Amino acid sequence: xxxxxxxxxxxxxxxxxxxxxxxxxxxxxxxxxxxxxxxxxxxxxxxxxxxxxxxxxxxxxxxxxxxxxxxxxxxxxxxxxxxxxxxxxxxxxxxx
Amino acid sequence: xxxxxxxxxxxxxxxxxxxxxxxxxxxxxxxxxxxxxxxxxxxxxxxxxxxxxxxxxxxxxxxxxxxxxxxxxxxxxxxxxxxxxxxxxxxxxxxxxxxxxxxxxxxxxxxxxxxxxxxxxxxxxxxxxxxxxxxxxxxxxxxxxxxxxxxxxxxxxxxxxxxxxxxxxxxxxxxxxxxxxxxxxxxxxxxxxxxxxxxxxxxxxxxxxxxxxxxxxxxxxxxxxxxxxxxxxxxxxxxxxxxxxxxxxxxxxxxxxxxxxxxxxxxxxxxxxxxxxxxxxxxxxxxxxxxxxxxxxxxxxxxxxxxxxxxxxxxxxxxxxxxxxxxxxxxxxxxxxxxxxxxxxxxxxxxxxxxxxxxxxxxxxxxxxxxxxxxxxxxxxxxxxxxxxxxxxxxxxxxxxxxxxxxxxxxxxxxxxxxxxxxxxxxxxxxxxxxxxxxxxxxxxxxxxxxxxxxxxxxxxxxxxxxxxxxxxxxxxxxxxxxxxxxxxxxxxxxxxxxxxxxxxxxxxxxxxxxxxxxxxxxxxxxxxxxxxxxxxxxxxxxxxxxxxxx
Ligand code: SF4
Numbered sequence: 245x246x247x248x249x250x251x252x253x254x255x256x257x258x259x260x261x262x263x264x265x266x267x268x269x270x271x272x273x274x275x276x277x278x279x280x281x282x283x284x285x286x287x288x289x290x291x292x293x294x295x296x297x298x299x300x301x302x303x304x305x306x307x308x309x310x311x312x313x314x315x316x317x318x319x320x321x322x323x324x325x326x327x328x329x330x331x332x333x334x335x336x337x338x339x340x
Numbered sequence: 341x342x343x344x345x346x347x348x349x350x351x352x353x354x355x356x357x358x359x360x361x362x363x364x365x366x367x368x369x370x371x372x373x374x375x376x377x378x379x380x381x382x383x384x385x386x387x388x389x390x391x392x393x394x395x396x397x398x399x400x401x402x403x404x405x406x407x408x409x410x411x412x413x414x415x416x417x418x419x420x421x422x423x424x425x426x427x428x429x430x431x432x433x434x435x436x437x438x439x440x441x442x443x444x445x446x447x448x449x450x451x452x453x454x455x456x457x458x459x460x461x462x463x464x465x466x467x468x469x470x471x472x473x474x475x476x477x478x479x480x481x482x483x484x485x486x487x488x489x490x491x492x493x494x495x496x497x498x499x500x501x502x503x504x505x506x507x508x509x510x511x512x513x514x515x516x517x518x519x520x521x522x523x524x525x526x527x528x529x530x531x532x533x534x535x536x537x538x539x540x541x542x543x544x545x546x547x548x549x550x551x552x553x554x555x556x557x558x559x560x561x562x563x564x565x566x567x568x569x570x571x572x573x574x575x576x577x578x579x580x581x582x583x584x585x586x587x588x589x590x591x592x593x594x595x596x597x598x599x600x601x602x603x604x605x606x607x608x609x610x611x612x613x614x615x616x617x618x619x620x621x622x623x624x625x626x627x628x629x630x631x632x633x634x635x636x637x638x639x640x641x642x643x644x645x646x647x648x649x650x651x652x653x654x655x656x657x658x659x660x661x662x663x664x665x666x667x668x669x670x671x672x673x674x675x676x677x678x679x680x681x682x683x684x685x686x687x688x689x690x691x692x693x694x695x696x697x698x699x700x701x702x703x704x705x706x707x708x709x710x711x712x713x714x715x716x717x718x719x720x721x722x723x724x725x726x727x728x729x730x731x732x733x734x735x736x737x738x739x740x741x742x743x744x745x746x747x748x749x750x751x752x753x754x755x756x757x758x759x760x761x762x763x764x765x766x767x768x769x770x771x772x773x774x775x776x777x778x779x780x781x782x783x784x785x786x787x788x789x790x791x792x793x794x795x796x797x798x799x800x801x802x803x804x805x806x807x808x809x810x811x812x813x814x815x816x817x818x819x820x821x822x823x824x825x826x827x828x829x830x831x832x833x834x835x836x837x838x839x840x841x842x843x844x845x846x847x848x849x850x851x852x853x854x855x856x857x858x859x860x861x862x863x864x865x866x867x868x869x870x871x872x873x874x875x876x877x878x879x880x881x882x883x884x885x886x887x888x889x890x891x
Pocket of ligand 1: 759760761762765766767768798799801802803804
């Protein structure tokens, strides 16, 4: 699947497109569909997101897992400071 | 240390007000990101992997206690309770909110600090020797000259849109503790045969994609022409630097492509022209600056002996202190590469360069109590208290132990430089910090036996972790979406600067730790009396090390 991530304009927080708005949690991301680029343009113009881009991801029983390690680190937090992660189940193994 | 005059303060305050307005317009929507991005970058605000990152300038790495305390307070008030000291002698905060940034910058300005020119194609923060003003081997204190360069380069209208970023370093010792020849301009203050003091200019060094050791462009520039000659070097670069290709835009490529002789000729021509314009700042300004760097009131008649009956203290003194020019004093380095013993006897390594807000405030307080209110940030991501009475070292060490800041590992294999890497940096190919931690944890039991070994890790070819200059260097690469690590050997940033070479095919995360261990085991088996790792490598060459690692 393709999902959209970016940073909240005012806070800089990593956010994920939910179809209606933006969430801090990758598991709330939805398939961007064919309108990904249009969504990004509209949301950036509305100043709800900064630096948004499309990401390949996979959905399984555990939730949504971005395919590249870079976005997994964005989703879960620095692997060396998972105490700062929003996901209490985050472990380095889950990121890698 | 230098204190702002009304001009410095007015400039910084005006910049805060300007950025406050720009931020408001961005949030309200009258400034697009395209227009705002260069403005925030000019104020040190990047958009990184998790949030905005703010890079704060620490001029030539020197801080007062009040400034350091503010850095700790900022970590707690605006970030998540910690900051990261960088290889550019600066500090970065990883979790900054755009909407908070103007207030943060105002707090910084209240202690004469800012984040101006910590990004973009301009002259960046001037770096220098962390032992300046305290070292036994320095000719004079280089910091007044670094400060003069800071004033000249701040908002210099001609050099705010250079082909690429530009880094200058000034030192005044034979021993190079600041990687001077790996800067765009490296200046060493020297004495000529006539006994006069002047500057040797090394131009066109750098790391990154194309590492080059800066060649000597001019052996002796009189001190009262320092700025004029610097301006000439920059002008030639600004005119002919490769703006067409980002990867060829640094001055090192220009010097290389023009050839040293031709570059030198053009600089001389420009220098002769600039001398007719009398652009050198008046001597009175330099004299004014110098008064701020006068020695603190060192006491005389202090004892030189240190009671080393406590074995752990003795270990720390041996590893983390250096001789001071004043009798009865020492230079103390606080390691930000913590090794903490766990209950099961194993060792846990901290994050290189990270310190909590509380630790930063503790260091500020210790500087006040024991080091004439002064601290330095080193390019190896540690903190120096430059002027500590030997009689106070034990009390200082006890306070550091209480704050988990007393790891006795300066310059050993666990004192690793590591850039933020893929844990924080959008440009990264691979993570640096976990590799640093694993190497430190594996090597800790043998670190003392191995002795001096500078290990440096970068998460991509940009080389913020100085891997080219490591006795052992590690470079993170992306191998089809998977982190991979190349091993390099033989780099050195000191007086005998050399660049490290890649040993062979890369490794995964565990493999690179094994490779480091094999290289150090081979060294231990082969070393001759008094040889450091680097010396053995230089004597034997790459082939036997490669054999030991891959064989
Ligand atoms: S070396 Fe690369 S990964 Fe490391 S901080 Fe610099 S740009 Fe980021």
